[in-house]
Amino acid sequence: AQSVAQPEDQVNVAEGNPLTVKCTYSVSGNPYLFWYVQYPNRGLQFLLKYITGDNLVKGSYGFEAEFNKSQTSFHLKKPSALVSDSALYFCAVRDNGATNKLIFGTGTLLAVQP
Amino acid sequence: DGGITQSPKYLFRKEGQNVTLSCEQNLNHDAMYWYRQDPGQGLRLIYYSQIVNDFQKGDIAEGYSVSREKKESFPLTVTSAQKNPTAFYLCASSSTGGFGDTQYFGPGTRLTVL
Numbered sequence: 406a407q408s409v410a411q412p413e414d415q416v417n418v419a420e421g422n423p424l425t426v427k428c429t430y431s432v433s434g435n436p437y438l439f440w441y442v443q444y445p446n447r448g449l450q451f452l453l454k455y456i457t458g459d460n461l462v463k464g465s466y467g468f469e470a471e472f473n474k475s476q477t478s479f480h481l482k483k484p485s486a487l488v489s490d491s492a493l494y495f496c497a498v499r500d501n502g503a504t505n506k507l508i509f510g511t512g513t514l515l516a517v518q519p
Numbered sequence: 520d521g522g523i524t525q526s527p528k529y530l531f532r533k534e535g536q537n538v539t540l541s542c543e544q545n546l547n548h549d550a551m552y553w554y555r556q557d558p559g560q561g562l563r564l565i566y567y568s569q570i571v572n573d574f575q576k577g578d579i580a581e582g583y584s585v586s587r588e589k590k591e592s593f594p595l596t597v598t599s600a601q602k603n604p605t606a607f608y609l610c611a612s613s614s615t616g617g618f619g620d621t622q623y624f625g626p627g628t629r630l631t632v633l
Contacts, residue, residue: 437619439622446629447627448523448525448609448626449609449611449624450624451622454619454621456619499619506564506577506578507564509561509563511559511561512561
């Protein structure tokens, strides 16, 4: 079965330090991977996606993600965290079966301390 | 959230009532989706539609119904048959519904059953 795992419910980081939010996936066929961010009581905002090509994907707000096929991972990174980055982050993989959907992880709450 | 509107923002329902959540998009997207978000569970697909007058069930369609009479509109009805409807409901759209398509989300509707 296709799935996404976000092993950390919460990540704490000090402002100015680098941040990593982890994601691993299991999918048959080629993976199409996405990262979204959600602020309280808001919809999801698209950050970046991996379809094919360069393993390092750059996205919005200074975020980037590294696709690692051998480790089936797609970790989200940022060189220098901001307090305003504090939010809930979701990793998702496109279902390669008949259902046209995104399969979401359970989310990781990022808390950036000033 | 730009381009996709959901209304109302908050909705309260009494037991036994049907309620309809509105979703409109002005992005000229063919595909539209409804997801349900519960704390700690990520997002789960309720229904999706890739073209006007056609829609398919997602993973948790029981107790819900949809229609797609216009390209820009995809309303969701939560019926009295849905046993636990209290949740945050998110509508999304994408250009064609293809595997590499990005889904863009609306701001959400929070439904509470009294």
